[in-house]
Amino acid sequence: MSGIAEYHLHITSVNTKLWGRNGQSPHSIVHPKHPMRLCETIQVQSLKEMKQTLNAGMTIVNTIGSNRYFSYLLDITREKILADHQVYDEKLPIFRIANTALTTEEFLRTENALDALLGSLRLALDAIEAQIWYLIFTGGYVFLPPVITTGANFSYREVFALGRAAVHRVAGTENVHALVPILHYAAMLMDNTTGITPTQQSGATEHHLYDTPRVTIIPVAHNTNYLINNVTNIGDIGLHDRIPFYPDYLPSLFTRYVYEEVLVERVSETSSERNQRRVVLGRYFMYQMPTAYTQGGPPAMPVVQIPANGAFINTINKFSNGFQNISAIASF
Amino acid sequence: MEDQKKSIIESYRKELADIHPSLPAYFYANAGYIIPWNRTPSGEELIKRFLLERVEPNGEIEDEVLDELIRIWVSESWFGLAVHPPLAFMLLKRHLKDPNSKLSKLLYKDGFPGEVAEQNEGAQSAEEVIQNLVKVPQEGENKTETKTRARRKT
Numbered sequence: 001m002s003g004i005a006e007y008h009l010h011i012t013s014v015n016t017k018l019w020g021r022n023g024q025s026p027h028s029i030v031h032p033k034h035p036m037r038l039c040e041t042i043q044v045q046s047l048k049e050m051k052q053t054l055n056a057g058m059t060i061v062n063t064i065g066s067n068r069y070f071s072y073l074l075d076i077t078r079e080k081i082l083a084d085h086q087v088y089d090e091k092l093p094i095f096r097i098a099n100t101a102l103t104t105e106e107f108l109r110t111e112n113a114l115d116a117l118l119g120s121l122r123l124a125l126d127a128i129e130a131q132i133w134y135l136i137f138t139g140g141y142v143f144l145p146p147v148i149t150t151g152a153n154f155s156y157r158e159v160f161a162l163g164r165a166a167v168h169r170v171a172g173t174e175n176v177h178a179l180v181p182i183l184h185y186a187a188m189l190m191d192n193t194t195g196i197t198p199t200q201q202s203g204a205t206e207h208h209l210y211d212t213p214r215v216t217i218i219p220v221a222h223n224t225n226y227l228i229n230n231v232t233n234i235g236d237i238g239l240h241d242r243i244p245f246y247p248d249y250l251p252s253l254f255t256r257y258v259y260e261e262v263l264v265e266r267v268s269e270t271s272s273e274r275n276q277r278r279v280v281l282g283r284y285f286m287y288q289m290p291t292a293y294t295q296g297g298p299p300a301m302p303v304v305q306i307p308a309n310g311a312f313i314n315t316i317n318k319f320s321n322g323f324q325n326i327s328a329i330a331s332f
Numbered sequence: 333m334e335d336q337k338k339s340i341i342e343s344y345r346k347e348l349a350d351i352h353p354s355l356p357a358y359f360y361a362n363a364g365y366i367i368p369w370n371r372t373p374s375g376e377e378l379i380k381r382f383l384l385e386r387v388e389p390n391g392e393i394e395d396e397v398l399d400e401l402i403r404i405w406v407s408e409s410w411f412g413l414a415v416h417p418p419l420a421f422m423l424l425k426r427h428l429k430d431p432n433s434k435l436s437k438l439l440y441k442d443g444f445p446g447e448v449a450e451q452n453e454g455a456q457s458a459e460e461v462i463q464n465l466v467k468v469p470q471e472g473e474n475k476t477e478t479k480t481r482a483r484r485k486t
Binding site for chain 1: 337363364365367370372375378380381382383405406407408409410411412413414415416419
């Protein structure tokens with residue numbers, strides 16, 4: 001009887017079912033509730049179609065106590081309340097990210113090969129863009145309340161409580177979302193504080209889960225070398241100190257313009273490398289941001305960032321190999 | 333934790349001083365957040381509310397430099413990304429790499445030093461900042477580029 005090799009199927013194409021656009025691939029590591037997947041995305045044919053908007057906002061109305069609005073309401077004064085309204089004339093950026101792969105001409109001739117290769121490259125770009133969203137959500141256009149986040153007992157439960165309460169100061173919704181970097185997510189899991197949806201809680205046995213404020217956790221995809229690999233100490237957390245909380249409706253108020261550029265070029269014509277091709281996938285993107293408030297200057301979205309390093313350190317101190325194992329999760 | 337915050341701010345001070353010795357005086361920071369001093373009343377309030385500390389309390393401040401730094405932070409902060417210290421440092425390097433930038437002219441009053449230009453050869457443009465933030469190196473990339481370039485010359 002002949003070997004099984006003789007019965008090889010004749011392979012004629014590459015599977016493209018895995019790949020989708022803009023984080024919509026079933027294989028995408030971008031969480032389905034990440035704002036990048038929930039916002040309005042407009043694919044444009046040229047950068048000129050991207051529309052910028054001015055970022056503006058006004059002070060949050062003070063509803064606490066006997067404020068001046070009540071004085072006006074009760075006709076104690078005729079003075080109208082002056083709101084601080086700021087407009088930022090920023091040179092808004094069009095971000096660009098790109099990655100590339102070397103392949104062979106023979107592979108590219110295979111049916112669907114280029115689509116599959118681009119899909120693979122696109123997954124990486126999705127993860128990277130998801131990370132940029134996190135940086136914006138912890139950047140200058142959001143709220144940073146002056147909460148004390150140090151102390152031996154500071155925990156993720158406090159982070160959730162403060163974040164959820166702060167969002168409710170400006171947003172009327174039951175549902176609060178949080179973008180959580182993977183290091184913090186791992187620590188939360190170890191601390192057993194992530195079982196915060198009703199479904200998860202129903203399966204939980206430890207009572208303190210029921211006390212955890214309800215927040216929808218959205219782990220942030222990040223597998224990029226720059227940001228996370230080789231995490232060896234807490235200082236390497238770098239850009240991931242904070243956890244941003246925001247109302248669930250916020251992502252739908254974003255408009256995201258995306259322009260993608262594909263380039264296939266011959267990289268060498270030496271006899272040994274005549275068939276090499278470089279495939280480049282570039283993505284240009286820009287956002288219209290739902291800024292509504294101002295915090296003494298910059299316009300701000302209804303996003304509240306809570307520093308969580310204290311909770312992180314306290315959590316890892318509880319476990320013998322706490323940081324080492326969390327680092328391993330974040331670094332492979 | 334307080335010690336950790338101090339050591340983080342000290343690391344920012346060193347990093348800013350490496351970019352230009354006078355820069356630390358202009359910035360306020362806490363762990364993971366940095367902004368130039370905003371001397372308006374609302375700016376002072378912001379500093380208190382954010383629990384920010386001055387990076388170099390004894391440094392001297394020149395009004396023009398401070399105004400330019402604030403302008404940069406307002407108009408080129410990439411949706412507020414410049415509050416992240418690593419990105420802020422890249423933004424400053426980008427401005428000081430250019431001898432014609434207003435910040436360079438203000439900080440290098442005696443002329444733009446040649447060695448600074450040389451040192452900053454590796455400094456990145458705004459686009460490169462984002463590019464580096466996200467770049468996933470490809471194996472064999474450099475090798476290929478070298479060969480392509482060599483071929484163009486012939």
